[in-house]
Every structure is written in C-alpha cells, then in structure tokens.
Amino acid sequence: MGPALAFIMCVLIWGSTWIVIDSQVGIVPVAWSVAYRFAFSALVLVAMCRIRGISLRLRRGDHVTVILLGIFLFSTNYVLIYFGSAYMTSGLVAVAFSLLSFLNIVNARLFLKTPIQPAVMVAALLGVFGLVLVFWPEIANLGNRNDTLIGVGLCVVSTLSASFGNTVIASEPAQRLPLLSLNAWGMAYGALANSLFAAVTAGTPVMDTRWTYWLGLTYLAIFGTIFAFLIYMWLVKRIGLARAAYIAVLMPLVALTLSTLFEGYVWTLPAAVGMALVVTGNVIMIRARRNDA
Template sequence: MQRTIKNNWIVIFYIVVCFIWGTTWIAIKSAVETIPPLTSAGLRFLIAFPFLLSILKLKKQSLFYQNNKKMLFVFVTVCYFCIPYFLLNFGERFVSSGFTAILFSTVSIFMILFSIIINRTKVPINQLFGVILGFIFLILIILEKQQTFSETNILGICAILGAAICHSLSYVVIKKYGFEINVLTLNTLPMGIGGLLLLLLGILIEKPDVSSFSYSSIFAILYLAIVASVIGFALYFYLLKRMNTVMLSYVFIFFPVIAVSISLLIENEILSYKFFILFLGLLGAFTLTKIKIPT
C-alpha cells in the first residue's frame, strides 16, 4: 500500500516537473517584456537563493566547494548560470516561447557531442543517429520558420542555441569533475553569486527603470525564482534519486510539447502542418538519443 502511494507521488511529481519546465518559457517571455535580460536573470536567482540556502542548511550540506574545486565553482557560476540565462532572456525577446523551448531542448544532442569530445565516451550507434537526425530536423525547422524571420530573430536563435551549448557543456564538465559534490552545494552559492553579478551588470549596462516594470513581468520573475528555480529544482532531484535516469530524461522531450502548446494558446503563434511534422521528427530524434542499446 505504502509503495503504491509512493509510486503515485512519483508520477505526480514527474508531471509537475514537466509542467513547470514547460511553462518556464512563457514566464521568461513575460519577464523580459518590461525587465531587461541581465536584470531579470539576476533578480530571478537572487530571489531564489535564500530559499535554496534554507534547504541546504536544513539538509546540513556545505555551502562552499572544496579548495581543489575552485575552478569548477567559477565555471558553474559563469557557464551554467550567468552566460546561458542571460542568453536565454536576451534571445526570447525576439523568439516565441515555444520556439525557444524547441531550440533549448537541443541540450540533449549537444551533451552527447561534448561527452564524446571531453569524456571520450563510446556512444551507441542509435544515439549517434539520433544526434545527426536531430541536427537535420533542427535546421529544417529553422528554415521552415525563416520566412517570418528578421535579423533580430536570427540573433535570438543564435543566443538561445548558445545557451543550450553552455548548459550541455556544463552538464558534461560537472559530471566529470563534480560528480561527488552534493547537488545543493553544487548549485546554491553559484546561483547566488551569479544572480548578484547579473543584477550588477544589469544596473550598470541596462540601467533598468523600475517604474516601467509591469505586474505581469514581476509575477513572472517570482514564478521563475520560486516555482522554476526552487520547487522545480527540488522535485527534479527528488525524482533523480528514485527514478530510472532514462525515463527521467524524457522530461527534455515532454517540456517542449507543453511549451509549444502554451505558445499557441497565449501568444497566438501560427504554425504550419509542415512545422508540426518536423517538430515530431525532432522529438523522435531526441528519443533515439535517450535509448541505450548495448554495442
């Protein structure tokens, strides 16, 4: 009976994580409508930091990295928090939330490439095939959308793909050099310092006018900080300890579907049948990268 209840909660938490990650993109879109990208990213992390710090203290984990991991600390702060989240916020000013989610979901593909380059990982043929197919479908999707593109749209796409590359590189480097570090220690202080750096840069460069911040943008920042960065984070790592990692990785396939659906409803984005066929092909390619067939 207790096992059944526990399994039910796992299913519920899995659905919640998919929903949170799927709604993150429309929240970012709303946030950057009136709050500049550096400032909005900084506020998100600074608001989330005390919550994560409280969880870290409750779990009696160390806030600081070991002395021999200082370079990893700098790397995580800059390449996992500062650069990619600025790029995401910047890019989504010019690209729809659904399309942003599709572009960012290529993290799955880039992770395999970086695993081969950095870790010399031997990748099954089906995963390599999935990577190749993924790039083909991604290019076709971009070409399908290009008829409505301007130069700023292309700049936004490059920024979002840059964020995906930064995140995938971070995952691979962390797995190689920080696998023994507790996940709360790994994320809490880099998030706080990253948020402070982003906000200071935002104040210096963007000179944000607080009076121009809309209520919807402020609410979006709070949602991103508390729901996405704290609750989503906590639930994901709760599931990571209790679920098959392959099944959990399918979150990266489900969240773009949710994001595109929300984009259609809220942003009134018009997408062709050809786009949907290519999108399904891309999801199929992602699925291939998740399946591990012994070589």
C-alpha cells in the same frame, strides 16, 4: 522518483516557463530580472540547506567547480537566451536551444570521455529535425529581418554555454557535492555575475511593483530554477548527460501545446510530422536506456 517521472517533470516545468517569462519583460531590464531570479533561488536554497543540516562548506577546488557552473549555466546561458529572444521568435529560440542535445553528446565525449552511442545520436537528429518542421514557417522567414542572425548567434552561444554548464554538472567534482549545496553555490555565483553584468549594461537596479511580475518571478525561481535544476542534475547522474539533454527537444512542444490552448496556435501537416519525429526520437532514447540497463 524514477528517471521517467523526473524527465517528464523537467519537460513540463521548463516547457511552461516560456509563457511566464513574458511577465518579466517590460519595466525591469532583462539583465536585472535574471539577476533577481537567481539571487532569489540562491537564498531559498541556502535556507533549505540550513533547515536540513546540509553543510555549505566547500574545499578550495570545489569553488572552481561551482564558479564555472554559475557562469556557464546560471549566468551566460540565461542572459544570452533572454537577449537573443528579443531578435527572433520563440520557435526559432526553441530550435536553437534544441542543439543542446548534440552539444552535450560532443562535450561529454571531449571532456568526460563518454562514448558516443549511435542510438542517442539518431534520437537527437530526429528531435532537432522534427522541431525544424514544427517551426518551419518561422525558419522560412529567417531572411526577412536583418537582425535575426544576431538573435540566432546569441541563442547558439547561449546553448553552447548551457552545454558547458551541463558538462560541469556531470563532472566528478560536481557529482561529489550534495545537490542542494552545489545548486546554492552555483546560483549564488551566477546571481553575482548577472548582477555585475546588469549594473554595467542597465545601470542601477529597477523594481516592478506589479504583482504579476513578482508572481512570475517566484514561479521561475522556485519551480523553473530550484526544483527543475535539482531534478535535472539528479537525472544527469542517473541516465547520463546526452539523454538528459533531450529535455531541450521536448520543452518546445509543451510550450506549443500551451499556445494551442491559450493563444490559438493552429497545427499544420509539417508541424504534425515534426511532432511525430520528436516522439519517435524520444522512444529511441528510452529504448536505448533500457538496452543499457
């Protein structure tokens, strides 16, 4: 698999999860749904490691790495984004999460000493500004709800947590570990953190007997979590943290396309211009990668 195909697969998978997540809201508290998702994913990854003969043994220092990965990327990130979504529209959530492209550039510089490349920064700027145009009607109504700022705050902190998790992925200790075992341990620790949080905030576990809930959970665990993160972590290794994070800019456009097909979304001129800016940013990102090769 080449980097281009891996990039597209991550965008398509994560872009489609926004619709599936709706099936997880209702009977089961959000905190428990997140805990179930990562516990399911961790168990499947452990089974995959056993089948393929991949060792799950870690050195003492490696546990620090996977604990940080679990807390930042597979726990705090998801819990806050789920709760933040309750206070704001999906468009605003998408714009907030697109800040990942900036935060990854900054954190890679601070923690990994990676130089900031002007072309990558320009691409990130175009991408975020393009998303602002796409979702401008929702942004223009930002002040109509007093609790929207709570949602914005939760989603921004969630994105910052995701960026810290991304930085852990790109660190030397994480790069030494096999992808399957790295994900298995990270998701196991994430599931543990999520379960503790759910127990404190939502009480005892709640089950949903609807087949749609479990079908959605299976899709999110297998495709949206296991496959997507394995591909993403491989992609970070190949093209770097900053470029891989541009996936966060393109994901909302996939969700918007699905909304056009199934929910009757109507495109406006600002949205079309915004889409053009996002595509332009992606082209700049790709050309920058080629120039480095």
